[in-house]
Amino acid sequence: MSIATENAQQLAVQAIKPKHEKTNTIVNGSEAVILSLIEEGVDTIFGYPGGAIMPIYDALFHYRHALNHILVRHEQGATHAAEGYAQMAGKPGVCFATSGPGATNLITGIADAMLDSVPIVCITGQVAEKFLGTDAFQETDVMSLAMPITKWCYQVADPDEIPLIIAKAFYIARSGRPGPVLVDITKDAQFADMRKPFKYEKRRQIKGYKPACKPRDKDITKAAELLNQAKRPFLFVGHGVLLSKAEKELLEFVEKTDIPVASTLLGLSAFPTDHPNYVGMLGMHGNYGPNKLTNKADVIIAVGMRFDDRVTGNLDTYAKQAKIIHIDIDHAEMGKNVTPTVAMIADAKEALQDLIPVVNENKHESWHLEFKKLYDEEYSKVIEKDFIANDEHIKMGEVIRRLSEKTNGEAVIVADVGQHQMSAARYSKFRKTDSWLTSGGLGTMGYALPASFGAKMGAPDREVVAVIGDGCFQMTIQELGTIAQSGLPVKIIILNNNYLGMVRQWQQLFFDTRYSFVELSNPDFIMIAKGFGINGHKCMHADDLDSSLDTLINSKEAYLLEIVVEKEGNVFPMMPSGMGVDDIRLE
Amino acid sequence: MKRRYTIIVFTENNFGLLNRITIIFSRRRINIESLTVSETERKGISRFTIVIDYDESKIRKLIQQIRKIIGVLVVFENEDDQVFFGQIAYFKVITSSFEQREKVMEIAHRHQAKIAFSSEDYIVIEKSGKEEDISTTLHLLEPHGVVEYCKSGRIAIVKDQHRFSKYAKNMDPEGWYSDEEFHELPLNGKHLL
Numbered sequence: 001m002s003i004a005t006e007n008a009q010q011l012a013v014q015a016i017k018p019k020h021e022k023t024n025t026i027v028n029g030s031e032a033v034i035l036s037l038i039e040e041g042v043d044t045i046f047g048y049p050g051g052a053i054m055p056i057y058d059a060l061f062h063y064r065h066a067l068n069h070i071l072v073r074h075e076q077g078a079t080h081a082a083e084g085y086a087q088m089a090g091k092p093g094v095c096f097a098t099s100g101p102g103a104t105n106l107i108t109g110i111a112d113a114m115l116d117s118v119p120i121v122c123i124t125g126q127v128a129e130k131f132l133g134t135d136a137f138q139e140t141d142v143m144s145l146a147m148p149i150t151k152w153c154y155q156v157a158d159p160d161e162i163p164l165i166i167a168k169a170f171y172i173a174r175s176g177r178p179g180p181v182l183v184d185i186t187k188d189a190q191f192a193d194m195r196k197p198f199k200y201e202k203r204r205q206i207k208g209y210k211p212a213c214k215p216r217d218k219d220i221t222k223a224a225e226l227l228n229q230a231k232r233p234f235l236f237v238g239h240g241v242l243l244s245k246a247e248k249e250l251l252e253f254v255e256k257t258d259i260p261v262a263s264t265l266l267g268l269s270a271f272p273t274d275h276p277n278y279v280g281m282l283g284m285h286g287n288y289g290p291n292k293l294t295n296k297a298d299v300i301i302a303v304g305m306r307f308d309d310r311v312t313g314n315l316d317t318y319a320k321q322a323k324i325i326h327i328d329i330d331h332a333e334m335g336k337n338v339t340p341t342v343a344m345i346a347d348a349k350e351a352l353q354d355l356i357p358v359v360n361e362n363k364h365e366s367w368h369l370e371f372k373k374l375y376d377e378e379y380s381k382v383i384e385k386d387f388i389a390n391d392e393h394i395k396m397g398e399v400i401r402r403l404s405e406k407t408n409g410e411a412v413i414v415a416d417v418g419q420h421q422m423s424a425a426r427y428s429k430f431r432k433t434d435s436w437l438t439s440g441g442l443g444t445m446g447y448a449l450p451a452s453f454g455a456k457m458g459a460p461d462r463e464v465v466a467v468i469g470d471g472c473f474q475m476t477i478q479e480l481g482t483i484a485q486s487g488l489p490v491k492i493i494i495l496n497n498n499y500l501g502m503v504r505q506w507q508q509l510f511f512d513t514r515y516s517f518v519e520l521s522n523p524d525f526i527m528i529a530k531g532f533g534i535n536g537h538k539c540m541h542a543d544d545l546d547s548s549l550d551t552l553i554n555s556k557e558a559y560l561l562e563i564v565v566e567k568e569g570n571v572f573p574m575m576p577s578g579m580g581v582d583d584i585r586l587e
Numbered sequence: 588m589k590r591r592y593t594i595i596v597f598t599e600n601n602f603g604l605l606n607r608i609t610i611i612f613s614r615r616r617i618n619i620e621s622l623t624v625s626e627t628e629r630k631g632i633s634r635f636t637i638v639i640d641y642d643e644s645k646i647r648k649l650i651q652q653i654r655k656i657i658g659v660l661v662v663f664e665n666e667d668d669q670v671f672f673g674q675i676a677y678f679k680v681i682t683s684s685f686e687q688r689e690k691v692m693e694i695a696h697r698h699q700a701k702i703a704f705s706s707e708d709y710i711v712i713e714k715s716g717k718e719e720d721i722s723t724t725l726h727l728l729e730p731h732g733v734v735e736y737c738k739s740g741r742i743a744i745v746k747d748q749h750r751f752s753k754y755a756k757n758m759d760p761e762g763w764y765s766d767e768e769f770h771e772l773p774l775n776g777k778h779l780l
Contacts, residue, residue, distance in 0.1 A: 143603060148610050152657040154603070172657055207599065208660035208757055213766035331769075332651035345770060 024197045029159030030059035030190040032198055033123065036166035037067065039200040042094050044068045044085060044457050046078035046450075050098025051138060053125030055190035057096070070457065070486055073478035075102050077450035079109020079180075080476070082120040084414065084454030087437055088462065090245075092119040092173045092181075093454060099126045100138030103184070104145065108444060110180045111149040115441025116266060117239060119178035121169050128188040129157045142184050151179030157186045159194045163201075171203035176211025177330040178243060212329055215346035215354050223325045223342045224358040226299045227257060232367045234290075234297035235259045236282060236311075239266035239440075240304015240328060246349035247271070247433045250303065253352050258364050260371055262290035264305045266440040269430035273409070279371040283311045284575045285422040288382075289374035291573070291581040294319050296370070301325040304348040307337040308441070317580035327351045381586045382572045386427070393566035394542050396423035396495050399549075403465065403493070404429040406549055411463040412437065412455055416448035416472035419501035422571045424467045434459075446475030453479070453488045463491070463553070470496040470522050480532040483558045491552050492536075494525055494562045497569065505570045510577075529560040536560030589640050591620075593670050593743045595663040596635040596653060597758050600626055604658045608635060611652050617641060621674075621740030632660065632758055638741045660757045663745055670745055675715040676738035677703065678728050682710055691731050698724045709734070 022035055033056050037045070045067055049057040060069060072078045075097045082093025097106050103124040113120045126132070127139045146153045152172045154165050162185070169181040227233055241250055247270050254261055254271070260279045261271050265286075271278055280287025282294070294300070300322045305311070307326075312318045315337060326333070326340035327348055334343040344351050386397030400423050403411075409431035415424040415438040430436060437455055439447040452466035473494050483490050500518040507515050526536040536559060539548035545563070552561045575584040598604050605624060612619055620638040627634045641649065650664045682688035688710065695702060695712045698720070704711035714724045721738055745751045757764055 147607050209657050210769050213769045332655050
């Protein structure tokens with residue numbers, strides 16, 4: 001086990017940290033930042049130093065034994081790593097970056113965290129207050145950049161504000177619908193001594209901000225009534241189930257009501273995929289049955305999901321026949337895309353806990369058979385073909401199937417964005433909760449490599465496997481250096497088709513096979529990995545696949561497995577853009 | 588169908604909140620017809636009055652997004668019959684002769700406008716009221732030589748005392764919405780469901 005991993009494990013068990021000895025003493029702004037993070041229970045920071053954040057890094061040097069800092073190779077990597085960490089550790093991930101380019105490099109990751117409701121706290125250095133607005137060296141108006149893509153952001157120019165603002169940042173990031181927060185601190189505020197002794201109090205409320213409320217009795221009653229009378233009820237699982245840790249309640253609810261369960265892309269692993277009630281994934285490349293039968297269900301109960309356009313397709317033809325029970329913690333999601341019959345603004349766990357006693361035990365055998373029939377059709381037309389590697393090509397689906405078998409469905413799969421992501425989403429078997437990380441809302445290429453080592457830091461005991469396409473890999477390839485330097489035993493699979501596969505698929509299907517700038521001339525990935533000190537292997541033939549995957553999984557260190565896959569394979573089913581769930585195609 | 592809405596937003600008086608709020612409009616390509624911001628009688632709390640022409644079917648979603656902003660305390664969305672509202676305008680009119688001055692002052696008097704300032708060369712007339720009243724005054728004064736004209740954004744006050752006092756409690760130091768009140772919040776008694 002690497003030193004970094006051991007550190008992370010040690011730090012992870014320190015659930016409650018004692019008040020620091022510096023409490024009630026005068027410290028400067030930088031030390032106040034570090035002490036505040038310690039008070040907040042932070043054990044890991046992903047970051048990159050630079051001019052405007054050097055005072056904070058200087059303070060961090062004194063606390064390097066209390067706070068594990070991972071030096072990324074690009075600030076985008078810091079945000080994705082913080083996202084991976086947050087989702088596995090169950091608490092906000094933290095990033096540091098300097099002003100100007102450091103801060104702007106965070107932007108993609110912040111936007112990613114915003115769309116996927118991931119709690120991260122980004123702390124950026126800023127030029128001194130007197131230089132604000134003067135186009136000083138490495139000055140950007142990061143506040144204006146961050147406003148539309150953060151849950152909250154604040155610029156600090158007074159060291160005395162730091163403990164309060166950091167406490168507020170953590171509370172906002174993790175409460176209600178989680179999200180990214182940015183705190184920008186001027187360099188002079190980092191250097192200056194606080195006027196008052198350092199004192200830290202965690203926030204538990206903020207004026208005007210009501211992150212959660214209990215479900216109303218009348219909503220529970222109405223929802224139970226609808227579900228108890230439903231002949232073809234259908235349950236959608238979203239990311240909110242994982243965020244509220246409602247997996248146990250979900251299972252109990254489903255086993256009592258016998259409702260078929262489908263998952264959104266981000267809801268994967270909240271419900272065991274081998275459960276008889278699980279019918280597959282929703283959305284553009286989801287399973288055939290769940291999409292088609294959305295328009296046959298009489299009652300839909302959507303838990304912690306937002307009816308994203310990739311799930312619904314054309315809203316004009318979406319689930320018009322169904323009464324919809326929408327459970328979500330975010331009041332602004334109610335009626336945003338679909339109009340619910342019951343709008344339950346509540347935490348998923350609380351809502352399910354209230355629903356379980358009032359719903360009837362039920363059986364929906366004939367309704368399940370309809371899903372089975374469509375699954376069989378999808379199996380013969382799509383799945384079976386995705387699983388059979390012929391002599392020439394390895395299929396993405398086959399790789400994922402075997403990976404899932406070899407890890408017993410217990411690994412954390414971190415998928416990047418594209419065809420490989422959809423294959424991983426469709427064919428991974430999840431037997432443990434919190435086993436799936438991907439960039440859903442923003443679709444950020446380059447997400448997986450940094451997110452995977454963040455995830456490993458957040459859950460050192462879990463096997464973490466990143467599944468990445470050759471295009472995505474080259475967007476954050478430099479983070480191999482972070483993995484190597486930190487000694488993190490992350491397993492990396494590149495599914496290489498020498499294409500930007502999903503764009504190529506669209507060009508083939510909707511642009512008359514005009515392959516416009518999608519072919520990649522790739523470097524020798526294994527040699528690059530070895531250059532970083534990471535071992536690897538290139539698998540080119542189906543008969544080498546098993547042993548290659550075994551080597552990957554059995555490696556005690558980080559390992560890169562490049563698998564050359566079918567060059568022009570397509571991901572089906574597919575709901576063409578702008579079409580409805582009924583229009584999903586099997587070929 | 589598009590209607591005119593006066594959105595009243597109470598917020599904490601923090602820098603950056605103006606940006607946060609206007610982003611909600613600009614990212615949806617909604618043109619703000621007028622915007623007035625000032626501190627309220629409660630220290631540290633600001634009042635935004637925003638006028639837009641917007642689709643009736645989408646207004647609730649927009650308000651829900653504004654409500655989500657940290658620092659926003661309460662939002663009211665109103666049609667014109669739900670608020671008292673007005674604007675203020677100043678007209679600078681050159682008065683080169685006595686007759687002209689008399690004529691301009693007569694127009695001001697007839698239209699319940701005030702003489703805000705008077706010098707030998709010009710008069711500044713202050714007119715408050717509805718937008719159409721201000722336009723009429725402008726129209727009448729223009730032939731006499733309006734050299735400068737400005738008008739404020741709309742300010743508005745909610746007519747329904749019951750609605751305001753109930754939802755305004757979130758602005759009080761100890762006032763917090765109960766769960767039930769929070770559920771009821773979506774929009775002026777016209778609840779989502």
